[in-house]
Amino acid sequence: MRIIDILIVGGGAAGMLAAVAARDRARKLRIPDKDFSIVILERNRLPGEKIRISGGGRCNVTHAAEPDELLAKGFLRKGEQRFLRHALHAFGSDDLLAMLERQGVRCEARPDGKVFPVAGLSASDVVRAFERILEECSVRLEYGCMVSSVERTENAFAVRTDDRTFRASVLILATGGVSYPSTGSRGDGLFFARRLGHSVVRASPALAPVLTMDTPPSELAGVSLRSAAFIASSGGKQTSRRGDVLFTHRGLSGPAVLSLSREVAELFGTQGNCLLFADLFADLDQDALQETLLAETRRSGAKMVRKFLQHCPDGPPAALIPFIMRHAGIPADVQLSGLERGKRISLLQTLKRFPLGSVKSVPLEKGEVSAGGVSLGEVNPKTMQSLIVPGLFFAGELLDYAGEIGGFNLQAAFSTGWLAGREASGEGGDRRRESGDRRNEF
Numbered sequence: 001m002r003i004i005d006i007l008i009v010g011g012g013a014a015g016m017l018a019a020v021a022a023r024d025r026a027r028k029l030r031i032p033d034k035d036f037s038i039v040i041l042e043r044n045r046l047p048g049e050k051i052r053i054s055g056g057g058r059c060n061v062t063h064a065a066e067p068d069e070l071l072a073k074g075f076l077r078k079g080e081q082r083f084l085r086h087a088l089h090a091f092g093s094d095d096l097l098a099m100l101e102r103q104g105v106r107c108e109a110r111p112d113g114k115v116f117p118v119a120g121l122s123a124s125d126v127v128r129a130f131e132r133i134l135e136e137c138s139v140r141l142e143y144g145c146m147v148s149s150v151e152r153t154e155n156a157f158a159v160r161t162d163d164r165t166f167r168a169s170v171l172i173l174a175t176g177g178v179s180y181p182s183t184g185s186r187g188d189g190l191f192f193a194r195r196l197g198h199s200v201v202r203a204s205p206a207l208a209p210v211l212t213m214d215t216p217p218s219e220l221a222g223v224s225l226r227s228a229a230f231i232a233s234s235g236g237k238q239t240s241r242r243g244d245v246l247f248t249h250r251g252l253s254g255p256a257v258l259s260l261s262r263e264v265a266e267l268f269g270t271q272g273n274c275l276l277f278a279d280l281f282a283d284l285d286q287d288a289l290q291e292t293l294l295a296e297t298r299r300s301g302a303k304m305v306r307k308f309l310q311h312c313p314d315g316p317p318a319a320l321i322p323f324i325m326r327h328a329g330i331p332a333d334v335q336l337s338g339l340e341r342g343k344r345i346s347l348l349q350t351l352k353r354f355p356l357g358s359v360k361s362v363p364l365e366k367g368e369v370s371a372g373g374v375s376l377g378e379v380n381p382k383t384m385q386s387l388i389v390p391g392l393f394f395a396g397e398l399l400d401y402a403g404e405i406g407g408f409n410l411q412a413a414f415s416t417g418w419l420a421g422r423e424a425s426g427e428g429g430d431r432r433r434e435s436g437d438r439r440n441e442f
């Protein structure tokens with residue numbers, strides 16, 4: 001049986017880019033394609049299933065920014081930023097966009113920096129572009145090929161499916177995270193990594209909706225709080241995120257909720273409970289908000305309190321006003337001039353800390369990504385190679401990072417995939433040269 005030079009498990013964003021970069025490097029090393037085999041094993045019948053469903057089928061393929069800005073905007077934790085720096089410098093969003101453009105998939109940045117394929121093109125076009133690139137790179141794709149075990153033997157990796165064994169001198173694990181398991185990403189790579197001696201940080205939800213104990217009233221489902229501050233509080237700890245919050249039938253979603261969900265899940269996990277609030281006037285502190293209310297009372301004291309709230313610029317949505325009034329204990333027909341001091345304070349406190357409920361769960365499987373994964377401390381960030389098992393590389397979401405919404409997660413998968421493939425190819429080429437270019441049989 002011939003030994004495969006570079007074997008990649010997982011044909012998602014990271015695995016595909018690893019294969020492309022491996023070929024690119026091998027060609028630069030002047031190794032003929034026929035003498036350097038690159039194989040992807042993918043359990044699905046097609047590659048890139050998560051790309052296909054990303055951005056609601058539109059694919060927010062990356063974020064328009066220089067690597068350091070990408071890190072600052074997209075990766076909240078310092079350790080994750082440090083780890084990803086080399087990969088984003090090795091293959092940034094410009095490199096990705098140039099690669100797609102060469103395949104006829106032109107993309108454009110929105111004012112907020114999110115990059116999507118231009119109108120008329122979709123996530124499927126992005127996947128098809130990668131399929132063409134893989135073909136140009138003479139990468140062998142083995143579909144419907146679910147890896148069940150990975151073992152390090154004396155001078156190769158033995159990678160098994162139900163009915164076949166692949167042997168490879170260099171192995172790249174790119175099996176993704178654990179969310180949306182129907183896409184094929186179920187955490188298998190984390191199991192393999194652990195078996196090979198790596199520590200794995202337990203998978204936890206990120207970019208996920210938050211389910212609440214008491215579901216929101218049905219009249220609020222679909223209502224958005226624009227540019228609120230979403231606050232999670234538990235055991236004396238508090239964390240918040242600014243952005244839109246959406247009421248759903250089962251709890252909360254929207255950009256601010258998704259963004260904070262990783263921290264909500266952590267708070268909930270450690271404290272056993274977590275209360276949620278919205279600051280409905282996040283641009284004003286309570287004193288400034290009181291001043292606005294008092295100024296309006298002096299100007300038009302006969303105005304109903306609810307009308308004042310309704311007409312406030314950047315104020316709460318109309319559907320929420322009855323709930324605010326009820327929570328503050330203010331009858332619906334009270335005028336501004338009739339608002340006594342105690343009620344005024346109660347209203348201000350409600351507006352600055354409107355209760356959104358208590359967390360029931362943050363469903364791991366419903367996250368756009370999962371946090372946790374192969375411990376970053378055991379992987380060389382300059383190469384993506386394992387510091388424990390020589391010849392083993394990691395790429396993509398199975399690593400212990402989780403980015404923000406906005407194209408950061410796909411870019412991180414593409415970048416770590418590229419770096420892993422490039423370095424694995426150098427490693428594979430070197431190993432071949434060291435062994436006198438012999439192709440061993442096992």
Ligand SMILES: Cc1cc2nc3c(=O)[nH]c(=O)nc-3n(C[C@H](O)[C@H](O)[C@H](O)COP(=O)(O)OP(=O)(O)OC[C@H]3O[C@@H](n4cnc5c(N)ncnc54)[C@H](O)[C@@H]3O)c2cc1C
Binds near residue numbers: 048407
């Ligand atoms: C609904 C949704 C929308 C998203 N939208 C965006 C977006 O717009 N922008 C953005 O940046 N990010 C988005 N993301 C996140 C992004 O898609 C992922 O972070 C990224 O695809 C991860 O790439 P990956 O290659 O590391 O893993 P994956 O894409 O998960 O690929 C892993 C591959 O490995 C295969 N595999 C797993 N185990 C085995 C095995 N045992 N044997 C063989 N094959 C195996 C899987 O089938 C899969 O194809 C979204 C995610 C979801 C779920």
